[in-house]
Amino acid sequence: MKGRVLGLISAEVPGHPGVSGATKAAALFGLLVTSPGFQCTKEEVAACLWPGEERPDDRLYRVVSDLRYRLGEEIVPRNPSGVCAIRPPEGSVDYVRFREGVERAERLWGREQGPGECLDRLV
Structure with a gap:
């Protein structure tokens, strides 16, 4: 994986579409890789991506699913605990x-x- 958040947000993973630009998937990637432990609660993600909106659960699940599709399940694992997480390879x-x-x-x-x-x- 090659991930960038200093400047235009983008992430490239061989065999996957990747993310870039001003999309919600790119915003989620940027949020997760700059957060402690590469993770945030669903509430933190919702507050960042949809400020002031109540309960954007359906949209949140779609964006997480989209990011997983674009980067792969190895990088964006399924996490039933209510925490959104990413596992970027070291140095990526x-x-x-x-x-x-x-x-x-x-x-x-x-x-x-x-x-x-x-x-x-x-x-």
Whole structure:
């Protein structure tokens, strides 16, 4: 899988249609890969994708099903617990690689300094 959320949201998986642009499936992909543990409750997803609307359950299930179709069940597993989750392969999402790079940089420079202070030292 090749996933991008820094810029235009898209995800490509060989053998599947993938997602891109301003679709609900792409929005759900972006929400899940930027959430802790790559998961959100159904309520969190509904509040993000359909703010202010009550009980968009049918639409939520359709979007999750569409994302599963577009990326595959290995990436978007069925989850009866009321939690929407995604399992991106390690290193496959730009945002995750970026966050890991920031964390490595902070460890190299010491936790007492933030990334901005590290950049100041380099300039």
